[in-house]
Amino acid sequence: xxxVVIGNSAAGVSAARAIRAADPDGSISIIGEEPYPxxxxxxxxxxxxxxxxxxxxxxxxxxxxxxxxxEAYLGVKAWGLxxxxxxxxxxxxxxxxxxxxxxxxxxxxxxxDVPGKDLPGVFPLRTLDHAQAxxxxxxxxxxxxxxxxxxxxVKAAEGLLGxxxxxxxxxxxxxxxxxxxxxxGAEMAQAALEREGVQxxxxxxxxxxxxxxxxxxxxxxxxxxxxxxxxVVGKGVQPxxxxxxxxxxxxxxxxxxxxxxxxxxxxxxxxxxxxxxxxRAWQASRVNALWGNAVEQGRIAGANxxxxxxSYPGSLAMNSLVLGDLGIITGGMVRxxxxxxxxPELPYRxxxxxxxxxxxxxxxxxxxxxxxGVAAVGPRGESPAxxxxxxxxxxxxLGSPLLEAFLLGRLSIAQWLRLPAWAD
Amino acid sequence: MAKTLVVNQEKCIACRRCELACAFKKVGEFNPAAxxxxxxxxxxxxxxLPIVCQHCDEPFCMEICPAGAIxxxxxxxxxxxxxxxxxxxRMCIMACPFGGVDYSVSEQQVVKCDLCDxxxxxxxxxxxxxxxxxxxxxxxxxxxxxxARRMKELMREVG
Numbered sequence: 204x205x206x207v208v209i210g211n212s213a214a215g216v217s218a219a220r221a222i223r224a225a226d227p228d229g230s231i232s233i234i235g236e237e238p239y240p241x242x243x244x245x246x247x248x249x250x251x252x253x254x255x256x257x258x259x260x261x262x263x264x265x266x267x268x269x270x271x272x273x274e275a276y277l278g279v280k281a282w283g284l285x286x287x288x289x290x291x292x293x294x295x296x297x298x299x300x301x302x303x304x305x306x307x308x309x310x311x312x313x314x315x316d317v318p319g320k321d322l323p324g325v326f327p328l329r330t331l332d333h334a335q336a337x338x339x340x341x342x343x344x345x346x347x348x349x350x351x352x353x354x355x356x357v358k359a360a361e362g363l364l365g366x367x368x369x370x371x372x373x374x375x376x377x378x379x380x381x382x383x384x385x386x387x388g389a390e391m392a393q394a395a396l397e398r399e400g401v402q403x404x405x406x407x408x409x410x411x412x413x414x415x416x417x418x419x420x421x422x423x424x425x426x427x428x429x430x431x432x433x434x435v436v437g438k439g440v441q442p443x444x445x446x447x448x449x450x451x452x453x454x455x456x457x458x459x460x461x462x463x464x465x466x467x468x469x470x471x472x473x474x475x476x477x478x479x480x481x482x483r484a485w486q487a488s489r490v491n492a493l494w495g496n497a498v499e500q501g502r503i504a505g506a507n508x509x510x511x512x513x514s515y516p517g518s519l520a521m522n523s524l525v526l527g528d529l530g531i532i533t534g535g536m537v538r539x540x541x542x543x544x545x546x547p548e549l550p551y552r553x554x555x556x557x558x559x560x561x562x563x564x565x566x567x568x569x570x571x572x573x574x575x576g577v578a579a580v581g582p583r584g585e586s587p588a589x590x591x592x593x594x595x596x597x598x599x600x601l602g603s604p605l606l607e608a609f610l611l612g613r614l615s616i617a618q619w620l621r622l623p624a625w626a627d
Numbered sequence: 628m629a630k631t632l633v634v635n636q637e638k639c640i641a642c643r644r645c646e647l648a649c650a651f652k653k654v655g656e657f658n659p660a661a662x663x664x665x666x667x668x669x670x671x672x673x674x675x676l677p678i679v680c681q682h683c684d685e686p687f688c689m690e691i692c693p694a695g696a697i698x699x700x701x702x703x704x705x706x707x708x709x710x711x712x713x714x715x716x717r718m719c720i721m722a723c724p725f726g727g728v729d730y731s732v733s734e735q736q737v738v739k740c741d742l743c744d745x746x747x748x749x750x751x752x753x754x755x756x757x758x759x760x761x762x763x764x765x766x767x768x769x770x771x772x773x774x775a776r777r778m779k780e781l782m783r784e785v786g
Contacts, residue, residue, distance in 0.1 A: 213693075217690065243693045243694055243695060244693070245693035245694070245714075245716065246693065246694055246714065249694075249714055254714070255694070255712075255714065259694070259695070259711075259712055261695070262693075262695040494691070494693045494718070495691050495718055495721070495722065498690055498691050499691075502690070521721060523716055523717040523718060523720075523721060524716070525715055525716075525717075530717075532717070532721075534721075583735065594721055595724065
């Protein structure tokens with residue numbers, strides 16, 4: 204069996220591992236656009252901030268590919284696909300034939316479309332190269348602007364602070380982390396960012412980046428001008444789905460897959476940030492571009508490519524981040540859709556509780572009696588044991604004493620043991 | 628087969644000496660919150676169960692760790708955290724179905740059982756041999772299944 208995997212990150216590599224475990228004799232090729240062996244993308248902001256050295260970024264040595272007999276085409280882009288002849292075209296003109304193909308092409312950062320966006324000094328932050336380029340430019344005391352207050356923006360701000368920059372964050376929404384937190388939780392997150400030294404500007408947009416030969420300042424819609432040696436754009440990501448664009452595998456945002464992570468194209472699977480999978484909380488297909496989901500999807504897709512028929516239980520939006528002295532864990536649907544004219548009544552119930560003295564915020568979202576979303580914000584030192592476990596029960600029914608204990612910030616290990624952990 | 632922590636649930640009397648011994652060895656304090664294992668107590672049902680890392684053959688925590696900080700010790704087969712590499716993202720806590728990984732408040736980092744390099748302190752201080760460090764025998768596995776069944780029944784009652 205000839206397996207070809209396009210993508211050398213979380214989904215691609217965990218798929219290659221699963222394939223090799225199930226099929227010791229098959230030939231496995233993995234194509235990676237970046238010239239590096241498998242590394243932790245999650246670590247790029249830590250590398251930028253000097254908290255992780257370059258060596259520690261790598262999660263597989265070059266030796267791993269040799270040992271596992273995985274032929275690596277690194278620094279090469281997969282250019283096209285002939286689904287009838289079952290061959291992948293590489294940018295150097297080579298064709299790689301496959302019996303089973305995994306598209307794990309990930310996602311690319313969405314950039315902003317304003318004058319000056321191409322000036323040197325304007326970067327996204329996703330790859331090792333991005334982090335390295337920003338590091339090379341920034342000096343302690345330099346002004347930096349982060350565009351976007353989402354996860355990438357927040358991580359970028361932390362990285363830049365670590366590198367000694369003076370950071371201003373420009374957020375178009377009226378709050379930070381609007382994808383994963385409601386206003387109350389976001390307020391605490393913003394305060395934590397500000398305690399770290401980030402200046403946060405809400406409800407404003409970048410309309411131009413100016414400078415002679417390189418970025419020097421950022422102009423905002425409000426008319427403000429901010430000095431900026433580096434501008435880091437964190438405005439979300441776009442699935443890299445071009446390779447299947449002309450096929451019926453294309454979904455609403457990414458590449459649509461079934462419960463076995465197969466696409467509509469025969470012998471082609473998809474996993475990771477490019478895949479549109481069943482979301483357990485939303486009960487709909489969504490792209491949940493997160494490391495953990497990518498690892499799990501890769502493992503299941505790989506096993507299935509090698510002959511298993513494992514069913515993917517579905518993805519979830521799940522995040523855990525530490526902002527200075529604050530810890531944040533969220534999962535599932537934290538902000539349920541609001542009723543409107545077309546749907547005046549929605550079945551969601553929101554329970555939340557804020558304890559300002561303990562710096563604690565808890566929120567659960569229920570659909571009927573089913574748990575569909577969880578958010579826990581609290582002191583960094585707080586043990587999140589009960590919270591992480593609660594995430595596993597998204598999509599299931601939970602008794603009210605447990606929810607109550609969670610909202611009070613008192614979900615203990617003894618209590619979670621009472622959850623039906625072995626029942627599923 | 629490598630030795631691991633075997634829990635004999637019937638013998639546990641919930642004295643919590645294991646928690647104290649573990650915490651003292653790891654952080655020098657008798658602080659159960661820093662212990663790498665916890666005894667779950669169900670007084671009304673007379674059931675006590677130490678919860679500790681299973682050092683799984685295919686550990687989800689190790690697989691999911693985006694920092695490559697979780698590894699298997701070749702000597703003891705323990706699944707360990709390299710705290711120099713750990714970035715504290717806590718994905719391992721979310722991934723473990725057994726509550727085997729926890730966040731230690733006093734150390735401000737993610738911690739788990741590392742089998743004390745082959746001399747688990749909890750076993751040393753367990754007065755009833757509810758905790759043993761040995762190769763899991765078939766008997767041990769049967770016992771675990773029994774425990775799991777019992778827990779399942781218990782949970783159904785609690786609902």
